[in-house]
Amino acid sequence: MSTVINTPKAAAKEVLKDAxxxxxxxxxxxxxxxxxxxxxxxxxxxxxxxxxxxNELLMCFDLVNNLPEVNAIQNGLRxxxxxxxxxxxxxxxxxxxxxxxxxxxxxMAKGNLAPNGEKFPNPDVLLLSYTGCFTFMKWxxxxxxxxxxxxxxxxxxxxxxxxxxxxxxxxxxKQLKEExxxxxxxxSGVKFDIDRLREYLKxxxxxxxxxVWVLQSAKNKPSPIDAYFGGIYYIGPIFGAFRGTDDxxxxxxxxxxxxxxxxxxxxxPVTPDGDMGKEKYRLVVEGPPNxxxxxxxxxxxxxxxxxxxxxxxxxxxxxxxxGFRHNPDKPLETLAEYCLGxxxxxxxxxxxxxxxxxxxxxxxxGLLINSIKSCNSFSAGQLLIxxxxxxxxxxxxAFVESDLVDPRYFSAANIKNRLESYLQMxxxxxxxxxxxx
Amino acid sequence: xxxxxxxxxxxxxxxxxxxxxxxxxxxxAREWKAAKPGRKVVGYLPIYVPREIIHAADMLALGIVGGxxxxxxxxxxxxxxxxxxxxxxxxxxxxxxxxxxxVDGMLFPSICDVxxxxxxxxxxMFPGVYSRYFDVPQNYRDDVGGxxxxxxxxxxxxxxxxxxxxxxTDDELRASIALYNENRRLVRELYAxxxxxxxxxxxxxxxxVLRAGLVLPxxxxxxxxxxxxxxxxxxxRPMRDNCxxxxxxxxxxxxxxxxxxxxxxxxxxxxxxxxxxxxxxLTADVPVEGDPLQxxxxxxxxxxxSTAAKYEPDEKEKGQHLVRAVNRSGAEGVIxxxxxxxxxxxxxxxMLQHVxxxxxxxxxAFKYAENSGQMQPIREQAGTFADSIKLWSGA
Numbered sequence: 066m067s068t069v070i071n072t073p074k075a076a077a078k079e080v081l082k083d084a085x086x087x088x089x090x091x092x093x094x095x096x097x098x099x100x101x102x103x104x105x106x107x108x109x110x111x112x113x114x115x116x117x118x119x120n121e122l123l124m125c126f127d128l129v130n131n132l133p134e135v136n137a138i139q140n141g142l143r144x145x146x147x148x149x150x151x152x153x154x155x156x157x158x159x160x161x162x163x164x165x166x167x168x169x170x171x172x173m174a175k176g177n178l179a180p181n182g183e184k185f186p187n188p189d190v191l192l193l194s195y196t197g198c199f200t201f202m203k204w205x206x207x208x209x210x211x212x213x214x215x216x217x218x219x220x221x222x223x224x225x226x227x228x229x230x231x232x233x234x235x236x237x238x239k240q241l242k243e244e245x246x247x248x249x250x251x252x253s254g255v256k257f258d259i260d261r262l263r264e265y266l267k268x269x270x271x272x273x274x275x276x277v278w279v280l281q282s283a284k285n286k287p288s289p290i291d292a293y294f295g296g297i298y299y300i301g302p303i304f305g306a307f308r309g310t311d312d313x314x315x316x317x318x319x320x321x322x323x324x325x326x327x328x329x330x331x332x333x334p335v336t337p338d339g340d341m342g343k344e345k346y347r348l349v350v351e352g353p354p355n356x357x358x359x360x361x362x363x364x365x366x367x368x369x370x371x372x373x374x375x376x377x378x379x380x381x382x383x384x385x386x387x388g389f390r391h392n393p394d395k396p397l398e399t400l401a402e403y404c405l406g407x408x409x410x411x412x413x414x415x416x417x418x419x420x421x422x423x424x425x426x427x428x429x430x431g432l433l434i435n436s437i438k439s440c441n442s443f444s445a446g447q448l449l450i451x452x453x454x455x456x457x458x459x460x461x462x463a464f465v466e467s468d469l470v471d472p473r474y475f476s477a478a479n480i481k482n483r484l485e486s487y488l489q490m491x492x493x494x495x496x497x498x499x500x501x502x
Numbered sequence: 503x504x505x506x507x508x509x510x511x512x513x514x515x516x517x518x519x520x521x522x523x524x525x526x527x528x529x530x531a532r533e534w535k536a537a538k539p540g541r542k543v544v545g546y547l548p549i550y551v552p553r554e555i556i557h558a559a560d561m562l563a564l565g566i567v568g569g570x571x572x573x574x575x576x577x578x579x580x581x582x583x584x585x586x587x588x589x590x591x592x593x594x595x596x597x598x599x600x601x602x603x604x605v606d607g608m609l610f611p612s613i614c615d616v617x618x619x620x621x622x623x624x625x626x627m628f629p630g631v632y633s634r635y636f637d638v639p640q641n642y643r644d645d646v647g648g649x650x651x652x653x654x655x656x657x658x659x660x661x662x663x664x665x666x667x668x669x670x671t672d673d674e675l676r677a678s679i680a681l682y683n684e685n686r687r688l689v690r691e692l693y694a695x696x697x698x699x700x701x702x703x704x705x706x707x708x709x710x711v712l713r714a715g716l717v718l719p720x721x722x723x724x725x726x727x728x729x730x731x732x733x734x735x736x737x738x739r740p741m742r743d744n745c746x747x748x749x750x751x752x753x754x755x756x757x758x759x760x761x762x763x764x765x766x767x768x769x770x771x772x773x774x775x776x777x778x779x780x781x782x783x784l785t786a787d788v789p790v791e792g793d794p795l796q797x798x799x800x801x802x803x804x805x806x807x808s809t810a811a812k813y814e815p816d817e818k819e820k821g822q823h824l825v826r827a828v829n830r831s832g833a834e835g836v837i838x839x840x841x842x843x844x845x846x847x848x849x850x851x852x853m854l855q856h857v858x859x860x861x862x863x864x865x866x867a868f869k870y871a872e873n874s875g876q877m878q879p880i881r882e883q884a885g886t887f888a889d890s891i892k893l894w895s896g897a
Contacts, residue, residue: 157855159840159848161585161869166849195640195813199615202640202813203849209817210853218640218813222650223612225621225635232657236639236650243646412635413622438585441845445590446619448581449626466583 083335085320089301092312094181096305099129101183109253112188112208115382117196117221117404121265121309121391122245126253130306131188133204137168139180141356141470149175150471163200164439164471166207173211187212190252192245196221197381197409198442217248221404227412229405237401259396265309266393275317276303277385282324283374284427287344289327291334293373294363297354304382336367345370346488349423351377351416351450352435352443355467358475362467365481369488373433375423377416380408409442417450421457430491431455432462433484438474461494463487512707512737515730519710522717523759526573526596531564531717532604542665544607544632547593547617548754549811550783551609551636552655552798554682557720558674559662564605565716565780568592571758571873581623587843588871589755590620597628607632607665609658613754613811614845632665634658640813642803651799659795675794681720683787688727689715690782693774695731697831700771701741703734705749706763712778742769745891746833749775750824750854751840751847753809757870760877765837768881769888773831776809783807810846821857828863834891837884838867864891 103110111128113119115135123130140146149171150164156174158167172178177185193205193216202218209216219240222233246257279299283292290296299320307313327333333341337360348366350373355362366373380386384406392399408416424432432454436444451462465483468474508514522530535541544556545564553563569575569592577598578591596602608631610621621635637654639647663669689712696703711730715723744766753776765772786805789797808814808823824836836858840847851867858865866887868880 157852159851159869161843162845162848193813199618199811199845200849203810203846206814206820206853207849210820210856213817216815216817218815220640220647220813222637223618223635225610225618225637232650232653236641236646239646239649240641243643244641412625413619414625416622417626436583438583441586441619441843442615444583445586445616446581446623448583449623453626 083319083323085316085323086298088312088316088319089298092302092307092316096307097179097181097183100131101179101181101185103129103186109189110186111190111192111249112205113192114194114196114198114201115304116198116407116409117194117219118304118308118382119192119194119219119245119400119404120306121262121269122241122249122400123192124265124309125257125261126249126255128190128249128253131185132305133169133208134165135305136172136179136185137165137470138356140168140172142359143180144357144472145172146357146470147472162439163204164469166200166204168470169204170207188214190214190249191216192249193218194221194404195219196404197223197407200442215248215252217245219245219404221410224405224411224415227415229402233405234398234401237404238397241397241400262396263393266391266396266399268311268314269309269391270393272303272308272313272317273383273385273390275314275321276300279317279320279324280375280379280386282328283372285328286347286428287331287333288347288372288374289324289332289334291336291341291363291367291373292379293350293354293376294336294359294366295334296373296376296379300379300382334367334372336363338364338367341367341370341372343370344372346491347372347374347427347429349373349375349420349427349429349432350435351420351432351447353378353381353437353440353469354435355437355475356470357468357472358477361477362475362480365477365484369485371484371488374427374429377408377420382407384408384411413446413450417453417457420450421454424454424458424460429460430494431458431460431487433487434462434464436464436466438466438468439471440469461487461490463490509726509729510733512730512733515726515733516707516710518726519707519714522714523710524572526569527601528564528604528717531562534562534719535604540667542606543604544609544662545602545605546609546636546780547589547611547613547620549611549613549779549809550638550806551611551780552658552802553720553780554675554678554788554794554798555655555659555662555670557678557681558659558670559666561606561662561666562719565778566593566596566602566608567716567754567756567778568872569595570756571760571875573873575873585843586616587755587841588873589841590616592872593620594623594627597624605631607634607662609634609636611636612638616845617754632661634661638802642815644800644803648799648803651802652795655795655798672794676790678720679788679794679797680790681724683790685715685720685724685727686782686784687787688724688731692727692731693782695734697773700744700746700773701739702737705766705772705775706759707734709759709762709777712781715781716778742771743892744769744771745835745888746771746773746831747887748773748824748827748831748833748836749777749839750836751838751844751851752777753779753811753847754844755841755872757839758872758874761839761870761874761880764877764881765884768885769892770837770884773833774827776807779807779809810850821854824854825857825861825863828861834864834895835887836863836865837887838865840867840869842869842871864895
């Protein structure tokens, strides 16, 4: 099930791609083409966010989904975000704030080009799904200022007390009924059909089942996947523009089959340098990755035989591993519950419990936090999380710092140093454990 | 407090307010609690909580706005990375050092992700204290956001009733609303007076008098406001050739008092600001008749301040509150003073600046931390701004 592809930027070296990777690449390329061709095809475009994205609902209105966070990530991976961030700072955006926002603003100032080299169309509507991140609200106010288009706020209350209350769900359903759907109808010219939504939600469930299976395969030893660096690829379709589509079902089917195969062969994760060597360390990671030096960051792990068996970041666009699935029988309520449950909308005690359980359930050696300079939603409180998870699990935790898409805040030597020290700490802990036994 | 000062003079009132401001042990609140068995204190962070509900439960609403520049933060820094603002770390310091050990409950309003996450930290660190993230709607329709908010208020009312040991009645709420209406009227009067005669009510004094409202019972604070207003109106003070400015962006972590003083010393009269917004968040009286929670909700939705923590549904309205504040107060410019790493203020700032630019209102911007010590650069910047307005403005 493997295909050899020559990537343009790595012409000298063949990169082994699995069928799922090929499929994802095709899906992404087709999606960007669909987006950039929108002015020609007459398709209408909705910009929205990954956490709390309502892809199934947008599809009911034939709207093409554009995710500014994903664009910023693409720019980070392509090393263009640094210039965009500077561009935004030049026109008055503070050096202190989210670099996704500044990358987006800077990209607009520099031609607003998609990864396929074509210009992004202006959105027809901004669906401000205000879920788990304060910055989202300001981000779309900033975009509204530029695009002058309809902006729809969907406010997701925060799970401060660690639970979803009926009041929260009712509030969200009411917003969907009274604000979001009527406005999407107006912008798109398409009448809302709740049965169409149900059909998309049914498809979501299939993909969600397979995603959960894949992520939980990391409980095996060795883990057949890396649930952070590799996991970021795995969540792409379902957190992006494909949840509720046949493409997503097919992608996760391929992926699952590949993981089954790897498990049978006793293989570890696939890395950019091929199969990972012997699994020496199993880690849980909290926080988003750095994207400007993504491969370099990942390499630091697999060079040491460290595999990430669970991560919180792969729950930021939906938390499925505790049983939640979109429910076609309650289409609006399920959208509300989906939004409410995303990782960054969970209280700090919930996050601590989740990470502690990951360390135990995935038999990890400990927790590593990648603290992101410009993401307060994740970062504020992480030092307490670290101490508390250590206390509850008895396994060591460590802390590294970087940024999402601002290359100025990626210090390779510093991170490598800390990671190596951390792995030594794990070794010592193991040795003392053996001595005690 | 200097015994020679009585509260018929501004100096006397300000001395009392300064004493409360300087006291990082919250002695006044402790004394209030100790004066009667069973009394409880509920703390709250910026920017807004319905203090009426706390008061109706016979509790003291205690505003916590960080530790200022006099608190040495030792433990608090161990909880936060260098790129997170200062207010959560000094608040943790206040908690860990025992300065808030008399507080029975804490409310963390919906303002930003840092304060939001602090609510969870508080639950972990102080499990014996009632702690609640206080969410507010970002949808301003009565039948959508309003219904949600009424239920949130009802939950808070229920919880505080449990904490007291007896439910909060509608009449108790109505009585508290009336008291806070009066308090807000006095604050508005003070702001109007200062806008008219800023030399009679210097910004640092107004700030201290307002700040006293965070630690005093509302009845006492209203008395203090009346005393200050009467004294400020009666005393003749020299008028300087200052320009008038609106100060904005300082709605959460507070600037050091010296910063506020420095602005006036450098030639800027502060004629409006967004400091301590809780004292005037609701911009009109809350009706006393009818369902008190509905009335509080309706006031929040339709008669409350605009600030970065609130979504502005109408693009045309974005930033207009600042233009209106300039026009209302007769200001000649705006100073954006935001705490370092403050997402709401710093993300909002470019949009507000565009609005001001379109309206032809000059502005400058700088950042601070609650413990900033070096005022010289701020004086120079504000002084230059004042000079440029005086020398080059159309007036």
